[in-house]
Amino acid sequence: MLAADDGARVIAGGQTLVPLMAMRLARPTRLIDIGRLADLSFVRKDEAAVSPSAIVIGAVTRQCVVERHPLVAAHVPLLARAMPWIGHAATRARGTIGGSLANADPAAEISLVAVTLDATLSYRAAAGVAEIAAADFFISAMVTALPSGACLTAVRFPVWQGRIGTGFHEVSTRRSDFAVASAAAQLVIDEGGVCRRLAIAVGAVTDVPVRLHAAEQALVDTRLNPSSIRVAVYDCVCEVETAGDLHASADYRRRAAAALAERAIIDAHEDAINSHAH
């Protein structure tokens, strides 16, 4: 059905698509409702091992389910931390993980976490099933690499081992409204307190979530301190071409992104210090 009709769209929770339709920004000729496909609604470990290498979440798993799922809390704490920031309880009750990813709103928290953690997205097309890295999936605002006629089926979040900590911050005009800037960080420290692994990304400031690779490289294998974090983040965010609009100027977004990224790393560091190894 999807392949036969260019104007057809897949609908799951409808929390992004239906507002777009209400504003006549989307005018699908046909809606294909996958919201009740039980096979696409699950949260599970990648394998049966005690410490899984990844957590796989079905595309139509509702956001409120992921928000409270013990596997997500235990193994993908950054995602668990970001979930309450998504919309409101009433939209998380219908909105799905895959729907948020497939819509690729620049301010979406799930997209930011997927890019931060190098998640892998699975989809099914006429040609069969395929996978794509989150970093390659988001092309522009509301534009993804998902082939025409394909349907997202699942997303796989890698599980980090060791003493990990997470941080997530965003600013918006109203509680849980669209972010004008956001930042997500996850890191691992060793017994000696040295940062061994770090992922930091900012969202809502450009068309797609951006990893701050230079800051990651500058900080890994060092003992984190507030000034080193600040220098690494600010140097890196200077290079990001932020977007300005009605809600916030490009300069504001750059300053906010830097401040939020700094706070996210500081929070993640404290979180790791206070946590026990996985």
Add this chain to the structure above:
Amino acid sequence: MRTELNVNGSIQAVEVEPRTTLLDCLRDHLGLTGAHAGCEHGVCGACTVLIDGVAVRSCLIFAVQADDFAITTIEGLSPGPGELSIIQDAFCETHGLQCGYCTPAMILTAHALLAGNPAPTRDDIVEAISGNICRCTGYAQIVEAVALAAERMRGANVPPEATRGGAARGGAASSGAIRGGAAP
């Protein structure tokens, strides 16, 4: 398209276009005008109804997607003709409404909150109603109303045997509490 909706405990057959939202169906086809149309794109929260006990935006779900769910509107909360539920009564008592436009949605949102959390903190209440816009009261009395309702429901719902030393954990979350009936 013909679809059957379970609204406030009764099955209603409706003939709607596929593009008809649940909100329009409730208001125009079933005469349940307590669900209010505000922004109609999921921002204001005025159209909130309960689907299987959970607060959702009825403007963001099509009527034909809502079959097989138990839909509750504000009309379904009243324990009897001319009577108010505990939450509705608390809103009156604390002056938790002025123009009333956001009120049915606020009450249903509060209902969903208290069903899962009989003793919410102020932060829990603020978080729960953060998706519902009120342009009259400034929210203070609404938060007060929800807290008062929570307190009354906790008190009202202790089954008689609990006062004699039995288990106090009754259906604080169930709609039985709202309807004012004694717990079984």
